[in-house]
Amino acid sequence: MVISYLQNGYFALRSFYTLNDINTILEATKNCLKNKNVQIIKEDDGKTIRSIMHYHLHNKILNQYSRDSRIIELIQQLIGTPVYISQSKINLKKGKKGKKWDYHRGFTFWHLLDGKPEPKMISVFICLTDQTKENGAVYVLKESHKNVSEKSIKEESEFINRTNHKKDTSSKLSIQIKENYIEKYQSEYEKEYLTGKAGDVFFMHPKLLHASDKNTTNISRDLMITVFNSIDNLPLKSDRPNYLCEPFKGALEPYKL
Numbered sequence: 001m002v003i004s005y006l007q008n009g010y011f012a013l014r015s016f017y018t019l020n021d022i023n024t025i026l027e028a029t030k031n032c033l034k035n036k037n038v039q040i041i042k043e044d045d046g047k048t049i050r051s052i053m054h055y056h057l058h059n060k061i062l063n064q065y066s067r068d069s070r071i072i073e074l075i076q077q078l079i080g081t082p083v084y085i086s087q088s089k090i091n092l093k094k095g096k097k098g099k100k101w102d103y104h105r106g107f108t109f110w111h112l113l114d115g116k117p118e119p120k121m122i123s124v125f126i127c128l129t130d131q132t133k134e135n136g137a138v139y140v141l142k143e144s145h146k147n148v149s150e151k152s153i154k155e156e157s158e159f160i161n162r163t164n165h166k167k168d169t170s171s172k173l174s175i176q177i178k179e180n181y182i183e184k185y186q187s188e189y190e191k192e193y194l195t196g197k198a199g200d201v202f203f204m205h206p207k208l209l210h211a212s213d214k215n216t217t218n219i220s221r222d223l224m225i226t227v228f229n230s231i232d233n234l235p236l237k238s239d240r241p242n243y244l245c246e247p248f249k250g251a252l253e254p255y256k257l
């Protein structure tokens with residue numbers, strides 16, 4: 001697992017959660033949506049929900065799943081220090097209505113916009129529904145996390161829409177990777193779809209290039225995403241809202257489910 005993470009930039013834990021777990025999470029997600037403090041990002045149609053932000057702060061059951069001791073243990077092994085949650089969201093990609101995510105590296109946003117110095121971070125993706133090419137599964141460019149410097153991140157990036165933070169996670173991301181760089185990376189690295197079943201979990205390196213297409217089916221493609229950051233890697237300059245860059249309130253306490 002550790003070798004595969006370092007080599008490819010991601011790895012999968014198949015059937016990590018039972019369907020019972022997943023139903024519990026989906027039910028809790030419905031309750032979370034009733035909470036007025038939770039930040040919702042809509043698709044460009046202004047109606048369809050795209051992301052439910054900082055889910056871990058607004059529902060007790062979701063909070064417990066966000067601190068699953070088995071996952072935290074793995075993350076601490078990979079990062080080497082205690083961690084906290086620096087961002088969390090549930091991305092619903094509704095049948096026929098859910099839209100794409102452009103190619104990006106999480107670290108571009110967390111480093112350039114929030115000033116997190118190092119890639120001592122990991123994103124965990126829990127599949128809440130089956131993930132297929134047709135319903136818009138995430139795809140990655142395998143090994144594209146390697147040889148990425150601060151200079152190369154700046155060179156490949158183009159800033160748009162910098163005044164509206166809701167665009168930081170919209171279908172046209174506020175930091176775009178320039179077209180010529182995307183073409184270059186697509187020719188250099190192998191594209192791999194993170195397809196799987198509800199209950200599968202993916203771990204992703206913060207520098208790995210990834211994207212997803214719109215949902216062309218009637219089946220929703222739902223993902224619960226939690227970004228863990230080292231307690232030694234706090235943001236130095238973020239002016240973004242808390243739901244994009246959560247303030248540090250102490251190391252995460254693992255929860256035994």
Ligand SMILES: O=C(O)CCC(=O)C(=O)O
Pocket residue numbers: 091101106136137138210211212223225
């Ligand atoms: O939901 C997706 O398809 C991609 C989400 C993603 O990459 C992100 O939230 O950073």
Ligand SMILES: [Fe+2]
Pocket residue numbers: 104105106210
């Ligand atoms: Fe992402």
